[in-house]
Amino acid sequence: MNKQNIKNLSIKEISIIIEGLGEKRHRKTQLLKWLYQKRVKSFYDMTNIPLALREKFQKQFSISTLLPTEKTTFSEDGSRKIVLKCEDNLLIETVLMEFEKHQTICISSQIGCALGCTFCRTGKNGFLRDLRCDEILNQIIFFKDNYIPPRKRYNIVFMGMGEPFLNTDNLFRAIEILNHLDAFALREKRITVSTIGFPDKIIEAAESDLKFGLAVSLNATTDRIRKKIMPASKNINDTLFAAQKFAELKETRTTLEYVLLKDINDSDEDALRLAKLTSGRPFKINLIPFNAWDSCNFSRPGEDRINRFIELLLPRAPAVTVRRSRGEDIGAACGQLSYQKREITDKP
Ligand code: SF4
Numbered sequence: 001m002n003k004q005n006i007k008n009l010s011i012k013e014i015s016i017i018i019e020g021l022g023e024k025r026h027r028k029t030q031l032l033k034w035l036y037q038k039r040v041k042s043f044y045d046m047t048n049i050p051l052a053l054r055e056k057f058q059k060q061f062s063i064s065t066l067l068p069t070e071k072t073t074f075s076e077d078g079s080r081k082i083v084l085k086c087e088d089n090l091l092i093e094t095v096l097m098e099f100e101k102h103q104t105i106c107i108s109s110q111i112g113c114a115l116g117c118t119f120c121r122t123g124k125n126g127f128l129r130d131l132r133c134d135e136i137l138n139q140i141i142f143f144k145d146n147y148i149p150p151r152k153r154y155n156i157v158f159m160g161m162g163e164p165f166l167n168t169d170n171l172f173r174a175i176e177i178l179n180h181l182d183a184f185a186l187r188e189k190r191i192t193v194s195t196i197g198f199p200d201k202i203i204e205a206a207e208s209d210l211k212f213g214l215a216v217s218l219n220a221t222t223d224r225i226r227k228k229i230m231p232a233s234k235n236i237n238d239t240l241f242a243a244q245k246f247a248e249l250k251e252t253r254t255t256l257e258y259v260l261l262k263d264i265n266d267s268d269e270d271a272l273r274l275a276k277l278t279s280g281r282p283f284k285i286n287l288i289p290f291n292a293w294d295s296c297n298f299s300r301p302g303e304d305r306i307n308r309f310i311e312l313l314l315p316r317a318p319a320v321t322v323r324r325s326r327g328e329d330i331g332a333a334c335g336q337l338s339y340q341k342r343e344i345t346d347k348p
Contacts, residue, residue, distance in 0.1 A: 006061040007035065007134035010173050011180060021056060029182045031057075036183035039141050041065060066092070066138040068146075084142060086111075086135060090128055094139050094160055102153040107139040109171055110162025115196060115232040119219075119261060121293045122161045130167040136174040140184070156186065159194040159215075163232075165201040175210045187211050188250065194257065196233050199242035206246040215255040215286070216243045220265050221273035229264065240277060247282035253318070259288045260309065262301040271309045275316030284319040 009017070018028045027049065034046040043057040066084040069091060073081040078098040083091050095106040113120070114127035140156060148154050156178065158164045164171045171193070178184045178191055191212040195202070202214065216239060220226035226233050243254040256278065260266045278285060287310065290300040314320050
């Protein structure tokens with residue numbers, strides 16, 4: 001019998017299984033804590049669960065993990081890029097960023113990406129497959145096991161490989177577990193999902209009970225330029241309408257990410273249009289000077305141009321921040337992650 005991977009089950013599905021086994025409800029709490037707080041790799045380690053029940057779990061379910069593959073790459077700014085291996089030998093790139101008071105884990109939702117944004121290295125390499133819920137959660141478990149001290153604050157950003165809103169079944173399952181008090185207990189301020197913005201998916205998330213922050217990659221102020229650099233993007237008005245609805249229903253602000261590309265979207269007119277599109281709306285603008293990668297056709301605007309853009313935008317738009325990406329020297333900054341197709345034969 002093929003065992004079911006227990007980390008792919010939703011909270012409701014776990015409840016149904018516990019009930020079906022004739023067990024009391026608190027077994028669900030125990031199971032979640034063992035899986036996601038103590039992060040055990042075997043049902044036999046769940047010592048406050050009766051042995052007979054552990055054996056039933058063992059017969060029916062498996063507990064998956066991800067393994068590191070190659071040496072960790074360190075950046076001068078302290079970021080680490082780590083490549084993890086799935087059961088089918090495909091590779092996931094993840095990044096751990098160090099800040100004074102917290103750590104941030106940048107994780108992936110797909111292997112590769114089908115959307116082909118022209119400034120993005122992940123998009124250039126194409127798409128292999130969606131990550132399952134357990135593979136999303138196991139990225140975080142890997143970091144908690146190896147790099148995050150027990151009481152250290154950490155945030156999660158879905159800004160690695162892939163478009164999370166094209167894998168919403170697994171994404172939403174994973175976020176439910178991340179939110180749950182008996183599992184990771186992470187609330188909205190600690191999880192950010194970055195998307196190019198599919199309005200229907202944004203509204204679905206807004207109307208759900210899931211708790212996370214939303215970042216929409218806007219990157220242009222006209223539909224013509226946006227389509228040119230992000231061929232799969234929807235029109236700006238619909239995207240911003242959905243982003244606003246998300247902010248209103250979740251009582252927060254949606255972040256709009258804007259990668260500054262030299263001579264593409266960095267003009268004075270762009271800055272003024274961006275201010276007009278966002279003025280008086282529940283948004284935060286995050287400007288990200290482009291990080292160049294091998295053979296890309298774009299470059300980063302000079303510091304004078306970046307400063308002029310900010311100068312025009314600041315007094316007219318809602319909150320504006322500039323993100324100087326981390327891990328640029330190791331190919332771990334925004335838009336630089338890329339899966340490797342080759343099979344791994346070396347032992348981790
Ligand atoms: S920017 Fe995001 S959506 Fe666009 S190709 Fe890259 S990973 Fe995919």
